[in-house]
Amino acid sequence: MKYFRDEFDSFLDLNKDENDTLIKLRKKSFENFMETGLPTSKWEDWQFTNFSSLNAGDFRLSSANDVIKPPGIVPGQIPHSHLLLIINGHYQPGLSKLPKNVTISSGADHYFSHPEFYSHKNMESKWSKGLNPFYSLNTSMMNSGICVQVEENTVLSNPIQIIYLTTAIQNEIMNHPRFVFELGNNSKATFVEHYIGSTSIGYFNNCVTLVELGQNSFMDHIRIQEETSGSHHVANSFYGLSQGSTLNVNNTSIGSSLYRHNINLKFCDANSSANYNALSLVDNEQHHDQRIIVEHSSDSCQSNQLFKYILSDESSGVFNGKVIVEEHTRQTDANQSNKNLVLSPSALMNANPQLEIYAEDVKCSHGSTTGQIDPEALFYLKSRGLSHKKSMELIMNGFISDISELVNDKHISEYLNKIASQQLQKIMK
Amino acid sequence: MLEIKNLHAGVKGKAILNGLNLKVNPGELHAIMGRNGSGKSTLANIITGRDDYDIISGKIEFNGIDLNEMAPEDRALEGIFMSFQYPVVIPGVNNTYFLRAALNAQLKHFGKKEINAADFMRLIREKLKLVNMDEKYLSRAVNDGFSGGEKKRNEILQMLTLEPKLSILDETDSGLDIDALKIVAKGVNDFRDSTRSFIAITHYQRLLEYMEPDFIHILIDGKIVKSGDISLAQEVEKKGYSWLES
Ligand SMILES: Nc1ncnc2c1ncn2[C@@H]1O[C@H](COP(=O)(O)OP(=O)(O)OP(=O)(O)O)[C@@H](O)[C@H]1O
Ligand SMILES: [Mg+2]
Numbered sequence: 001m002k003y004f005r006d007e008f009d010s011f012l013d014l015n016k017d018e019n020d021t022l023i024k025l026r027k028k029s030f031e032n033f034m035e036t037g038l039p040t041s042k043w044e045d046w047q048f049t050n051f052s053s054l055n056a057g058d059f060r061l062s063s064a065n066d067v068i069k070p071p072g073i074v075p076g077q078i079p080h081s082h083l084l085l086i087i088n089g090h091y092q093p094g095l096s097k098l099p100k101n102v103t104i105s106s107g108a109d110h111y112f113s114h115p116e117f118y119s120h121k122n123m124e125s126k127w128s129k130g131l132n133p134f135y136s137l138n139t140s141m142m143n144s145g146i147c148v149q150v151e152e153n154t155v156l157s158n159p160i161q162i163i164y165l166t167t168a169i170q171n172e173i174m175n176h177p178r179f180v181f182e183l184g185n186n187s188k189a190t191f192v193e194h195y196i197g198s199t200s201i202g203y204f205n206n207c208v209t210l211v212e213l214g215q216n217s218f219m220d221h222i223r224i225q226e227e228t229s230g231s232h233h234v235a236n237s238f239y240g241l242s243q244g245s246t247l248n249v250n251n252t253s254i255g256s257s258l259y260r261h262n263i264n265l266k267f268c269d270a271n272s273s274a275n276y277n278a279l280s281l282v283d284n285e286q287h288h289d290q291r292i293i294v295e296h297s298s299d300s301c302q303s304n305q306l307f308k309y310i311l312s313d314e315s316s317g318v319f320n321g322k323v324i325v326e327e328h329t330r331q332t333d334a335n336q337s338n339k340n341l342v343l344s345p346s347a348l349m350n351a352n353p354q355l356e357i358y359a360e361d362v363k364c365s366h367g368s369t370t371g372q373i374d375p376e377a378l379f380y381l382k383s384r385g386l387s388h389k390k391s392m393e394l395i396m397n398g399f400i401s402d403i404s405e406l407v408n409d410k411h412i413s414e415y416l417n418k419i420a421s422q423q424l425q426k427i428m429k
Numbered sequence: 430m431l432e433i434k435n436l437h438a439g440v441k442g443k444a445i446l447n448g449l450n451l452k453v454n455p456g457e458l459h460a461i462m463g464r465n466g467s468g469k470s471t472l473a474n475i476i477t478g479r480d481d482y483d484i485i486s487g488k489i490e491f492n493g494i495d496l497n498e499m500a501p502e503d504r505a506l507e508g509i510f511m512s513f514q515y516p517v518v519i520p521g522v523n524n525t526y527f528l529r530a531a532l533n534a535q536l537k538h539f540g541k542k543e544i545n546a547a548d549f550m551r552l553i554r555e556k557l558k559l560v561n562m563d564e565k566y567l568s569r570a571v572n573d574g575f576s577g578g579e580k581k582r583n584e585i586l587q588m589l590t591l592e593p594k595l596s597i598l599d600e601t602d603s604g605l606d607i608d609a610l611k612i613v614a615k616g617v618n619d620f621r622d623s624t625r626s627f628i629a630i631t632h633y634q635r636l637l638e639y640m641e642p643d644f645i646h647i648l649i650d651g652k653i654v655k656s657g658d659i660s661l662a663q664e665v666e667k668k669g670y671s672w673l674e675s
Pocket of ligand 1: 440441443445464465466467469470471472481514
C-alpha cells in the first residue's frame with residue numbers, strides 16, 4: 001500500500017502548478033482512498049476478488065520516461081476508425097484527423113471546462129451506488145485519458161477508436177486514465193474504448209469512464225480489454241442516459257490476470273433504452289469480476305443485459321448484476337441474463353443476478369446458468385465427421401454468437417470475431 | 430460392408446446388447462424392429478461410436494476395419510452416418526456453416542478440394558428440394574426451433590449431402606406426417622444404389638411399405654431373435670412381440 005502514498009506525493013510535487021481546486025479534489029480523493037484502503041473479501045460486493053497483489057505490488061505512476069514513439073503499426077487498430085492513441089498513459093496527438101463537430105480535450109483542460117464531471121459532490125449525488133476506492137484512487141492521480149465531445153445533431157459515419165496501449169515499459173507502472181464521452185442531443189456515434197497490452201512486465205490500469213448520452217442520441221460503445229496476462233485492470237464505467245436515447249454496449253474482455261469492472265447505468269429521463277452485452281473468455285489463473293447496476297429511475301425505459309463467460313483451466317469469473325426499479329417509475333422493461341460455459345473442473349464461476357423492484361408497473365426477467373459443453377451436441381457434430389477441436393470450436397462460437405449482435409460496424413465486428421476466435425483457440429488447448 | 434459378430438455391449442457399464450450378430454452387404458437395406466428399450470438405439474450408438482457406449486466383447490467391422498477404438502469423427506469420415514432419433518439443438522451454430530464444414534472435413538479427408546460457399550449453396554439447394562425443405566431453415570442454428578418432423582428432414586438433408594456408405598436411420602419415420610414420410614422415403618430410395626447400405630430402425634411397418642427392405646430383424650433384449658423378409662414385419666404388426674420371446 002505504501003507505494004500509493006509515495007507516488008501520490010511525487011505526483012503532487014510534479015504538478016505543483018495545477019489549479020488549486022483540482023489539487024484539493026485530488027487530495028480529498030486520496031484521503032478517501034487511504035481511509036478505506038483497497039476492498040477486502042469482507043466487503044459486500046467485493047468478496048470474490050482478492051486485491052492483495054495490488055497491496056503487495058510496487059507500481060510506479062507512469063512518467064515522462066515511459067513516453068515512447070508510436071509503433072509503425074498500431075496493434076488493434078480498426079480500419080475506417082478515427083484513431084486516438086495513448087501509449088503508457090501519454091497521448092499521441094496528430095495521428096488522425098477528427099471529424100467536424102467532434103472536440104477532444106485532455107485532463108486538466110477538460111476539468112476546467114467541465115468541473116461538474118469531477119466534483120465529488122456531483123458524482124456522489126448522481127452515482128451514490130457506484131463510487132468506491134478505485135474511483136477515488138483514479139480521481140486522486142488521474143494522469144491520462146481523454147474527453148471526446150460530439151456536438152448536437154451530428155451523425156458520425158465512422159467510429160472513434162481510442163487505443164490505450166501499454167508497451168515497452170521498463171518497470172511495473174500504473175495509470176489512472178479518465179475518459180469522458182459526451183454525445184450531444186440528436187447525435188449518433190460509435191466509440192471504441194480499447195485497452196491493449198504488449199509487454200512481459202506487469203502493470204496496473206485503474207480506469208474511469210463517464211459516458212453521457214444527450215436527448216434522442218444513439219451510441220454504440222465497444223469496450224475491448226486485451227491487456228496482458230500479467231496485468232491488473234480495474235475499471236469504473238458510468239453511463240447516464242437522457243430522454244429518448246439509445247445505448248448499445250459490447251464489452252469484450254480477454255486479458256488481465258485480475259480484472260474487476262464496475263458498471264453503472266442510469267436512466268436519467270424517460271423513453272430510453274440500453275442494451276449491454278459482455279463477453280469474458282479466460283484461461284490459466286485469470287480472474288474476471290464484473291458488477292453492473294442498472295438504475296431505472298425514469299418511466300418507459302428498457303434495459304437488456306447479457307453477460308457470457310467461458311472459463312477454462314483454473315480461471316474464475318464473477319457476475320454480479322443488479323437491476324433497480326425505483327419507486328413510482330412506470331413501464332419499465334428490464335431483462336438480465338447471464339450464461340457461463342465452464343470447460344474445466346477447476347474453473348469457477350460465481351453468479352448473482354438480483355432484482356430490486358420498488359414499482360408496480362414493471363416487466364422484468366433475470367436468470368443465470370452455468371454449464372459444460374453439451375456432450376450430445378459434441379457427439380452430434382463429431383458424428384458428421386468434424387474433429388473434436390472443430391466441434392468444440394463450433395459449439396463455443398455458437399455459445400457466444402449472440403453477444404456481437406449489438407455491433408453495427410462491420411469492421412469492429414470482424415475485429416471482435418477475430419480476437420474472440422483466437423482466444424477460444426487458446427483457451428481450448 | 431458391416432459385420433457384427435457376437436456383440437456384447439452396453440452403456441455406462443450396463444450390458445444392453447447380448448450377443449448380437451448382423452451382416453449388412455453393399456446395397457442392402459436392413460430394418461430393425463423391437464420394443465422400446467430393446468437396444469436399437471444402443472446398437473446405432475455403438476456403431477457410430479458414441480462416448481459412454483462400450484463394447485464388452487465381440488467385434489464390429491466396417492469394410493474390414495475394426496471399429497472398436499475408432500473415434501466417431503473417423504467413422505463418419507469412413508462413411509458411417511446416423512440419422513438421430515432425437516436430433517439435438519446446437520445454439521448459435523449456423524446450419525449451413527455446420528453442414529459445409531462437415532462436407533469439407535470429408536473432402537479434405539479424401540484429399541479433395543474443399544467446396545466454397547457459393548458452390549455449396551448451389552449443392553444444398555438441390556438437396557433441399559429432395560426433402561421439400563424451405564431455404565429458411567439453412568439460416569437457423571442447427572435444429573433450433575425445428576419441429577419434430579423438420580428435424581428428421583434435416584437429418585435426411587445431411588445424409589443426402591454427405592453421401593455416406595452406411596446410413597443408420599433411427600426412427601426417422603417417427604413424428605413424420607404421411608406426406609413427409611413419403612418424401613423422406615423417396616429421398617432414401619433415390620439415394621439407394623448397389624454400393625450404399627442402410628439400417629432402418631422403426632416401430633412401424635408403414636415405413637417399410639415405402640422403402641422395400643431386404644431383411645427384417647427383430648431385436649429382443651439386445652439380441653436378434655428372428656430375421657426374415659417383409660412378411661415378418663407384417664406379422665409383428667399384427668401379433669406384437671411376445672410370441673417371439675423364448
Ligand atoms: N445413456 C444411457 N444411460 C443409461 N441407460 C441407457 C442409456 N442409453 C440407453 N440406456 C438404456 O438402455 C436400454 C436400451 O435403450 P435404447 O435406447 O437402445 O432402446 P431402443 O430400443 O432404442 O428404444 P426406443 O424404441 O424407445 O427408442 C434402455 O433400458 C435404456 O434405458
Ligand atoms: Mg431408440
